[in-house]
Amino acid sequence: MKIWQSKGILAWLLLPLAFIYRCIIWIRQKLYYFGFISHYQAPVPVIIVGNITVGGTGKTPLVIALVKEFQRHNIKVGVVSRGYKSKADHYPYVVCNSSTATIAGDEPLLIYRVTQVPIVIDADRPRAIQKLLATFSCDVIISDDGLQHYALEREIEIAVIDGDKRLGNGWLLPAGPLREPQRRMNSVDFIVANGSAKVNEIGMQLQPTTFYALHDMTCLQSLNAFIGVSVNAVAGIGNPDRFFTMLESLGINVILKKALADHHTYSGHEFEFENDFPILITEKDAVKCDSIKKDNIWVVPVEAKLPANFYKAVLQLIDEGAKEQYE
Structure with a gap:
């Protein structure tokens, strides 16, 4: 607060x-x-x-x-x-x-x-x-x-x-x-x-690793694949701004951001945007989205160094x- x-x-x-x-x-x-x-x-x-x-x-x-x-x-x-x-x-x-x-x-x-x-x-x-x-x-x-x-x-x-x-x-x-x-x-x-x-x-x-598709964890993309790409970002964690800032520091062009409350329960409407850009989310959010099958949502795992x-x-x-x- x-x-x-x-x-x-x-x-x-x-x-x-x-x-x-x-x-x-x-x-x-x-x-x-x-x-x-x-x-x-x-x-x-x-x-x-x-x-x-x-x-x-x-x-x-x-x-x-x-x-x-x-x-x-x-x-x-x-x-x-x-x-x-x-x-x-x-x-x-x-x-x-x-x-x-x-x-x-x-x-x-x-x-x-x-x-x-x-x-x-x-x-x-x-x-x-x-x-x-x-x-x-x-x-x-x-x-x-x-x-x-x-x-x-x-x-x-x-x-x-x-x-x-x-x-x-x-x-x-x-x-x-x-x-x-x-x-x-x-x-x-x-x-x-x-x-x-x-x-x-x-x-x-917290350093990002290989991105994966929400609907298929075997579908992988390297960080380089998103550099310079326009995306939307959604985060329901303790400090969403940290996630958004990290993406931008990596050279990703974040167009629209949705900051939700920590431990937010997802229904699917959170991923509705006026554009069709890829959507990036945290791995903590991903575990709450098992029932959401949109194919343009990518998960950004991080590792603590x-x-x-x-x-x-x-x-x-x-x-x-x-x-x-x-x-």
Whole structure:
């Protein structure tokens, strides 16, 4: 929200509510700290990939990148997620080949389709992990979001921030975008900045790979095939402008843009334009468009690029944590 990017009049008016919210956070943290609310310690290392701001920051591409890195090292990894907007008939729910975005949620389904790792959805993260471990063999578990889910013990915390929007005006909800005070960033193991990174942050760049047709994933086009081409673009993600800007920076001529709400549910009318130019969408949007058969829609997958020393540090912390836990 634009009001969260500055300390304007409306933000000041909401500041008393932010103070109440801060008190609630403090009480909740103390209840966990003094043991009035129980914690769950998984028998394997848990990595939390989350943020302290409301809205999309790039957590899902980072989760996928971490999963692929563990797979390269033959480490069996599983993922748990809240499954925002999922409508499964029971929880915990195990994502499978027949899952849809409506049932599983768009982000868990995207992670599953790209990596094929075990994924369990449940707002109760400890219960999700118990189901995951009862059903699959996992050496490491990644929690997609859940930085504020203190009922779950964790070995590593990774906070992801938008490198452009940063922490907005720095105020708590509803006066600002923060779920927790800024000082919470001091306690995480890594801060990953999607875009521009500052000192002591890990820079993450989202780079497009080979485009594919929505109606046929085997129909591929290289990036070069779209350079200089006039297209329309549709995005229902946390920061649609980042997607549009990326396309334009690649030399693609974006004529019309449709920015939709994050986790938007597609019906098909979103792809109606006055022209017949190709339409480019994100891979997160694509998983919600299985029933849409237009042949001029192209999906733009992205890969998160991070420095090698980041992965090395994560693997080292996992190894050290495992030794401490099981010695």
